[in-house]
Amino acid sequence: MDSLIAAAARALAAGDPFGALNRIALRSDAPALALRGIAMAQLGDLERARALVRSAARAFGAREAVARARCVVAEAEIALAQRNLGWPARRLDAARATLQARGDPVNAAHARYLEIRHCLLVGRLGEAERLLEGQQPALLPPMLRTVHELAVAGMAMRRLDTGAACTALAQAAQAAGSAGIAALEVEVERAAAALDAPAARLVQKAQAGRLLALGEVEALFASGTLVVDACRHAVRAGDVVVPLTGRPVLFALARLLAEAWPADVSRDALAARVFRAREADESYRARLRVELGRLRRLLRPLAGVRATAQGFVLVPRHQPVAVLARPVETAQGAVDGAVLALLSDGEAWASSALALAVGASQRSVQRALDALAAGGLAQPVGRGRARRWLSQPVPGFTTTLLLPAALPGG
Structure with a gap:
């Protein structure tokens, strides 16, 4: 590796893409193409970065397996930044194995963290945790230690474990400071801000509701309150969770009954809101009875649904009842x-x-x-x-x- 390539690599490691490009912008050999691609990725020109990295992979000879594997890892990182989630997982796994076997554990770990970030992005938390178990962040450079702690914090926040998230974010901030990369420090600050920002809106007893941070949502779930969760379309109390994802009619009925609790909701109101009917004629009343029967069976561990003279009322086994709504209600639809x-x-x-x-x-x-x-x-x-x-x-x-x-x- 010549001195210009080495200097450009050090500049990229420090988060200075312009410094790297000043040294190699006019070169077209394989190492320069790879570094130029990484520099363009740091600058946000992802299409150009992808083309350069692919060109570098082709330019490296068959005997330069480590360099080609690094190009595969760089291309996977660019794909993740482009939100191209149909990426070649087998190629990345093969590249990671090559790097590990050929004495490049840092880039092998980087490949593993790309897999973990991909799993987090699509909600496969169990797989992300399994991949994290084999990592040893203490042996990694500060940049990858930061990535590790951000992944741990991301999983903890998804699972509403704010204590673990705070601990991981504090360690991420310390590692980012050691890395000295401004963009990494900003990423940690953005993740930490999510803990204090309003995450949901609490609706109880026909009130407009107040905004809750993640820690308050965690406390609400631990309190034993019967919560109709409009963020994740489920009903829960304590550790008992009844998912209603993909059952929009049942969830709409549960939410209407919970918002009115302890009062009942008339049949006409339920039909108008759930079936968008002008009035509850006999066909709508029959359909309403069928849907409420299904809801009653699903909610049996948590609550009952009782008929009243005017309509129906929710009878919880755990009191009080609350609705956890989105902080900003958006368009209708499940997704x-x-x-x-x-x-x-x-x-x-x-x-x-x-x-x-x-x-x-x-x-x-x-x-x-x-x-x-x-x-x-x-x-x-x-x-x-x-x-x-x-x-x-x-x-x-x-x-x-x-x-x-x-x-x-x-």
């Missing part, structure tokens, strides 16, 4: 909250990547995007296959509760 949460990371997403992350059909995601765009919460960039979506952020709110994840306690 709009998760889509908005994913868009809030500031990256440009394709609708296909959003569908993969949310676990819904691309058409459902497209409907949610259209509704969010109509409400001024998202905007498209580009046309056709190149179209990407960005969010119009709502200042002061975090969307952690809307991200794909296993239900707390589930």
Whole structure:
């Protein structure tokens, strides 16, 4: 490795892409192409970065397995930044194994953390935890220690374990300070701000509700209160969770009954809100009885649903009853909250990547995007296959509760 390549690599490691480009911008040999690609990625020109890294991988000879593996890892990182979630996982795993076997444990660990970040992004928390178990952050440089602690904090926040999240973020801030990379310090600060920002809105006894931070949501779940969670479409009390994802009618009935508790809700009101009927004729009343029967069976461990003279009332086994709503109510639909949460990371997403992350059909995601765009919460960039979506952020709110994840306690 010549002196210019070595100096450019040190500049990139310190987060100085311009310093690296000043040394290698006019060179077209394989190491220079790879470093130029990484520099362009740090500057945000991801398409150009991807092309350069691919060119570098082709330029390296068959005997330069380590260099080619590093290019695969760099390309995977660029794909993650582009939110290209259909990336070649087998190629990355093979590259990681090559790096580990050929004496480059740092880049092998970097490849593993890319896999972990991918799992976090699509809500596979169990797999992310399994991958994290084998890592030894104490042996890593400060930059990767920061990435490790951010991953730990991200999982803890998804699971509403704010104590573990605070500990991990404090360690991430210390490691980022040691790394001396400003962008990394900003990323840690953004993650820490999510702990204090409003994450949900509490609705009780027909009140408008107050905003709760993640720690307050965690305390609410631990209190034994019967919570109808409109962020993750579930009903829970303590450790008992009844998921209603994919059952929009049942969840709408549960939410209406919980918002009115301890009062009842008339049959006409339930039919109008759930079935969008002008009045509850006999057919709607029959359908309402069927749906409430299904809801009653599902909620049996937590609550009953009793008929009254006017309508129906929720009879909880645990009191009080609360509804945990989104901090900002968005368009109607089962996936709009998760889509908005994913868009809030500031990256440009394709609708296909959003569908993969949310676990819904691309058409459902497209409907949610259209509704969010109509409400001024998202905007498209580009046309056709190149179209990407960005969010119009709502200042002061975090969307952690809307991200794909296993239900707390589930």
